[in-house]
Amino acid sequence: MNNIPLYVLISRIFAVVCMSFAIALGIILLLAGYILQSLIAFAFFFPAIMIMAFLEKKANVNWRE
Numbered sequence: 001m002n003n004i005p006l007y008v009l010i011s012r013i014f015a016v017v018c019m020s021f022a023i024a025l026g027i028i029l030l031l032a033g034y035i036l037q038s039l040i041a042f043a044f045f046f047p048a049i050m051i052m053a054f055l056e057k058k059a060n061v062n063w064r065e
Contacts, residue, residue, distance in 0.1 A: 008059045015052035019045050 022044040029038035 005059050008055055011052055011055045015048040018048040022048065 022041055026038045026041035026045075029041055
């Protein structure tokens with residue numbers, strides 16, 4: 001098994017924190033009645049996934065082996 005580079009580990013942690021913050025903020029705004037603002041907050045969920053996926057592909061991490 002190959003070691004995972006440090007920047008991939010840091011990007012995973014950062015992405016998970018950003019995703020959870022975006023979802024939590026979106027839910028709070030949705031409950032408060034701010035529909036458009038909550039959709040914008042939910043939209044910030046996807047760049048975090050894309051950054052994490054891009055860096056894992058760049059590092060050629062295949063942890064399922």
